[in-house]
Amino acid sequence: MIKDITIGQFFPGDTLLHRTDPRFKIIILITFLTSVLAAKSTVAFMAVLCSTLILLVLSEINLRILLKSVKPLLFILIFTAVINLFFVKGESMLLHWHFIKIYKEGIVNAVMMVLRLVCLVVGTSVLLSYTTSPLDMTDGLERVLSPLKYIKVPVHEFSMMMTIALRFIPTLVEETDKIISAQKARGVSFDTGGLLKRVRALIPILIPLFYSAIRRAYELAEAMECRLYRGGEGRTRMKVPHVKGSDYIFLFVMLAVCVGIFLLNSYEVPFI
Amino acid sequence: MARETVRPTVTEYIRRLKNKLMFIEAKNLVFSYKEDAPPVIDGMELKIEKGTFTAIIGHNGSGKSTLAKLLCGLLIPTGGSVTVDGMPTNDEKMQYDIRKKCGMVFQNPDNQIVASVVEEDVAFAPENLGVPPAEIRHRVNSVLKAVGMEEYAKHSTYKLSGGQKQRVAIAGILAMEPECIFFDEATAMLDPAGQRDIIASMKMLNREKAMTVVAITHHMNEAVEADRVIVLNHGKIYADGTPLQVFSDVENILRAKLSVPQVTELFYMLENNGCRCGTDVLHTMEAAERIEKLFK
Numbered sequence: 001m002i003k004d005i006t007i008g009q010f011f012p013g014d015t016l017l018h019r020t021d022p023r024f025k026i027i028i029l030i031t032f033l034t035s036v037l038a039a040k041s042t043v044a045f046m047a048v049l050c051s052t053l054i055l056l057v058l059s060e061i062n063l064r065i066l067l068k069s070v071k072p073l074l075f076i077l078i079f080t081a082v083i084n085l086f087f088v089k090g091e092s093m094l095l096h097w098h099f100i101k102i103y104k105e106g107i108v109n110a111v112m113m114v115l116r117l118v119c120l121v122v123g124t125s126v127l128l129s130y131t132t133s134p135l136d137m138t139d140g141l142e143r144v145l146s147p148l149k150y151i152k153v154p155v156h157e158f159s160m161m162m163t164i165a166l167r168f169i170p171t172l173v174e175e176t177d178k179i180i181s182a183q184k185a186r187g188v189s190f191d192t193g194g195l196l197k198r199v200r201a202l203i204p205i206l207i208p209l210f211y212s213a214i215r216r217a218y219e220l221a222e223a224m225e226c227r228l229y230r231g232g233e234g235r236t237r238m239k240v241p242h243v244k245g246s247d248y249i250f251l252f253v254m255l256a257v258c259v260g261i262f263l264l265n266s267y268e269v270p271f272i
Numbered sequence: 273m274a275r276e277t278v279r280p281t282v283t284e285y286i287r288r289l290k291n292k293l294m295f296i297e298a299k300n301l302v303f304s305y306k307e308d309a310p311p312v313i314d315g316m317e318l319k320i321e322k323g324t325f326t327a328i329i330g331h332n333g334s335g336k337s338t339l340a341k342l343l344c345g346l347l348i349p350t351g352g353s354v355t356v357d358g359m360p361t362n363d364e365k366m367q368y369d370i371r372k373k374c375g376m377v378f379q380n381p382d383n384q385i386v387a388s389v390v391e392e393d394v395a396f397a398p399e400n401l402g403v404p405p406a407e408i409r410h411r412v413n414s415v416l417k418a419v420g421m422e423e424y425a426k427h428s429t430y431k432l433s434g435g436q437k438q439r440v441a442i443a444g445i446l447a448m449e450p451e452c453i454f455f456d457e458a459t460a461m462l463d464p465a466g467q468r469d470i471i472a473s474m475k476m477l478n479r480e481k482a483m484t485v486v487a488i489t490h491h492m493n494e495a496v497e498a499d500r501v502i503v504l505n506h507g508k509i510y511a512d513g514t515p516l517q518v519f520s521d522v523e524n525i526l527r528a529k530l531s532v533p534q535v536t537e538l539f540y541m542l543e544n545n546g547c548r549c550g551t552d553v554l555h556t557m558e559a560a561e562r563i564e565k566l567f568k
C-alpha cells in the first residue's frame with residue numbers, strides 16, 4: 001500500500017524539455033514563475049496561458065498524468081475561487097441575493113487566480129519534476145547554487161543528502177511494508193480502535209524502522225569512507241554537463257516572454 | 273672499506289625484500305567494540321604478502337568481518353598495530369592513503385550503494401578521487417563489463433536483485449583501482465553460476481593485475497581456490513596454510529565448527545572406514561582420479 005507513493009515523478013523521454021540542461025531548466029523555471037506571478041492585465045494573462053500550453057505540448061506529458069498532479073490542489077483551487085467570487089467587490093454587480101453579492105470583477109479574479117495556480121503547478125511539473133531525473137535535478141541544483149559556497153552555505157553536503165535520500169526512500173518504504181506485515185503477523189492491528197490506540201499501534205513500526213535506518217546510516221557511512229568520500233573538495237563528476245545552443249535559445253525565448261508579459265501588463269482586453 | 277661492511281649478505285637482502293613485499297602486517301592485534309566487552313580479536317599475528325590470494329573462514333561471529341575492517345584501516349586496533357604497505361592504520365594522516373590502497377566489498381550490498389543509478393554508483397569512488405570525467409567513464413564501462421552488468425548501467429539500483437546489487441558493489445570497488453580488495457562474503461547472495469563468475473574474476477584480478485585479494489567466505493569450494501586459507505576461531509588464528517594443509521586435517525576443521533570441501537569429507541569418511549586413501553584432496557577431478565587409482 002505504501003509502495004504507491006512516488007517521489008520525484010520522473011517520466012523518461014526524449015523531448016526538448018528532457019534534453020535541456022537541468023541548470024538552464026531551473027533558471028527557465030524561475031523566469032517562467034516570475035512571469036506567471038507578474039501577469040496582471042488580461043492580455044498578459046492570455047500570454048501566460050499560451051506559454052503554459054506550449055510548454056505542455058513540448059513536454060509530451062500525458063494529460064491524465066497532469067490532471068493527477070493538479071488533483072491534490074483541488075481544495076485550494078476551490079477555496080481560492082470561492083473567496084474571490086464572493087469577496088471581491090467591483091462596479092458591475094451581476095447578482096444580489098440576500099447577503100450574497102457577485103461582481104463581474106469577482107468572477108474575472110476567481111478565474112484568473114485559479115488559472116494562475118494551475119499554471120504555476122503545471123509549469124513546475126512539466127519543466128522540472130516530470131522531465132528531469134531526480135539525480136540530474138540534485139546535480140543541477142548543486143551547480144546552480146554553487147556560488148553560495150563562498151558564503152559558507154554547505155551546497156555540496158545538501159545535494160549529497162538529497163542524493164542519498166532519493167536512493168534510500170524506496171528501500172525504507174519497502175522496509176516499512178515488511179515491518180507492518182511482520183507486526184500484523186504477530187497480531188498487531190492498525191485499523192481498529194480509537195485514535196489513541198491507532199497512534200499507539202504505530203510505535204512497534206517506528207521503533208524497528210528507526211533502529212534499522214540508523215544501522216543503515218552507520219554502514220553506509222563506513223562504505224562511503226571506504227570509497228574515499230571526504231566531502232565536495234577535489235571531487236570530479238563523471239557527467240559533465242555540456243551546454244548546447246538549444247539551451248541558450250530556450251532560455252532566451254523564456255526571458256523574452258517574461259519581458260513581453262511585463263510590457264503587456266498595460267493592455268487590457270476591451271470587453272472583459 | 274666502510275661500504276664493504278654495510279653491504280647486506282644475500283640472506284639479509286632476501287629478508288629485506290620479503291619485508292618490503294609484505295603488504296599488510298598485524299602485530300599482537302587486539303580489538304573490542306566496547307571497552308569492557310571481551311575482545312573480538314584477541315592477540316593476532318598476521319602477515320599478508322603483496323599479490324597473494326587469501327581466504328578467511330570461520331563460523332558466524334568468529335570475527336572475520338571485524339578483522340577485515342581492521343586490516344584495511346576502517347577500524348582502529350585497541351591494542352597492537354596494523355600496518356598497510358608500511359603505513360600504520362592508527363595514524364590519522366595516513367588513513368586516506370590506506371583507503372586508496374585497500375578496497376572492501378561489504379557483506380550487505382544494500383547499504384553500500386550510494387546512488388540511485390547503477391553507473392552513478394560505480395562512478396562514486398573515482399569521482400571522490402578526482403579522476404578526470406573521461407577516465408571515469410572509461411573505468412565505469414570496463415568495470416561494469418567485468419562483472420557482467422553492462423546492460424544495467426542506466427538501471428535504478430533499487431530494482432536490482434540481491435546478487436546484482438552485489439555485482440554493482442564489486443564494480444564500485446574495482447573502479448577505485450585499489451591494490452588490495454577485501455571481499456566480505458561477496459558471493460553469499462549469488463547463484464552458483466554467479467559465484468563461479470565472481471571467483472573467476474577474483475582469480476583474474478589476482479593473477480593478471482597482481483592484486484592482493486582477501487576473500488571472507490563460508491563456501492569451502494571458494495576457499496579452496498585461494499593460495500592460503502586462514503581459519504578464525506574465537507578471535508584467534510586457528511589454522512593457517514595452503515588449502516591442502518588446512519583442509520586435509522579434517523578433524524581439526526570440524527572441531528572449529530566448520531566444514532571441509534565435499535570431496536575432502538568423502539575421503540575422510542572413506543579413510544575412517546578403513547580405506548587408505550588420504551584426505552589431501554580438494555577438487556572433484558582429483559578425487560575422481562584418486563578413486564580410479566584405488567580401484568585398479
Ligand SMILES: Nc1ncnc2c1ncn2[C@@H]1O[C@H](COP(=O)(O)OP(=O)(O)OP(=O)(O)O)[C@@H](O)[C@H]1O
Nearest residue numbers: 305306312330331332333334335336337338339379
Ligand atoms: N558494530 C559492532 N558493535 C558491537 N559488537 C559488534 C559489532 N560488530 C560485530 N560485533 C560483534 O563482534 C563479533 C564478531 O563479529 P563479526 O561481524 O566480525 O563476525 P563474522 O565472523 O564476520 O560473522 P559472520 O560470519 O556472521 O559475518 C560478534 O560477536 C558480534 O556480535
Ligand SMILES: [Mg+2]
Nearest residue numbers: 336337379456
Ligand atoms: Mg561478517
